[in-house]
Amino acid sequence: xxxxxxxxxxxxxxxxxxxxxxxxxxxxxxxxxxxxxxxxxxxxxxxxxxxxxxxxxxxxxxxxxxxxxxxxxxxxxxxxxxxxxxxxxxxxxxxxxxxxxxxxxxxxxxxxxxxxxxxxxxxxxxxxxxxxxxxxxxxxxxxxxxxxxxxxxxxxxxxxxxxxxxxxxxxxxxxxxxxxxxxxxxxxxxxxxxxxxxxxxxx
Numbered sequence: 429x430x431x432x433x434x435x436x437x438x439x440x441x442x443x444x445x446x447x448x449x450x451x452x453x454x455x456x457x458x459x460x461x462x463x464x465x466x467x468x469x470x471x472x473x474x475x476x477x478x479x480x481x482x483x484x485x486x487x488x489x490x491x492x493x494x495x496x497x498x499x500x501x502x503x504x505x506x507x508x509x510x511x512x513x514x515x516x517x518x519x520x521x522x523x524x525x526x527x528x529x530x531x532x533x534x535x536x537x538x539x540x541x542x543x544x545x546x547x548x549x550x551x552x553x554x555x556x557x558x559x560x561x562x563x564x565x566x567x568x569x570x571x572x573x574x575x576x577x578x579x580x581x582x583x584x585x586x587x588x589x590x591x592x593x594x595x596x597x598x599x600x601x602x603x604x605x606x607x608x609x610x611x612x613x614x615x616x617x618x619x620x621x622x623x624x625x626x627x628x629x630x631x
Contacts, residue, residue: 435565441572449524450560457532459532489621490622492621500611512563521574544629547628554616558613566599572599574595
């Protein structure tokens with residue numbers, strides 16, 4: 429239980445910041461969707477480049493376990509680690525606007541601009557809620573790290589070096605619930621795409 433109590437204590441340490449980060453990431457997604465509705469066909473770059481073969485796509489959409497694993501690796505290592513954590517280790521808070529821009533671009537790409545896109549959002553809405561919550565936990569860790577580095581007293585430290593170490597430990601403590609949430613989101617997304625979405629599209 430200690431593994432879960434510690435993250436809860438960290439999240440309770442600054443609930444206002446946590447709420448603001450949730451509003452930021454969900455707001456970026458919704459703003460992107462609104463932009464996509466206003467400008468159908470608009471394509472923006474994301475953190476994930478193209479280059480996936482048709483054969484791999486076919487294999488993934490027929491094997492939900494493989495599909496879910498690929499989604500998890502992208503969400504965990506590309507979005508959470510490379511998009512949020514690593515930039516924030518170098519420049520305070522940098523990962524927060526990076527992931528916000530990414531989610532804006534995702535919103536543009538999934539905007540319900542036609543019937544098919546609207547149907548896709550029915551099961552995918554839960555996916556987005558789960559995955560963005562996971563990203564928000566990583567953002568909160570990056571926020572605490574950055575604010576502690578700029579203002580050590582925020583983390584109860586007397587020096588920036590000490591505050592940075594405390595921030596790193598808090599970031600690491602939030603890794604477990606972040607990974608757990610992203611695992612749930614990835615495999616739900618995969619199974620919903622493979623089994624649920626085709627039924628909705630043909631209904």
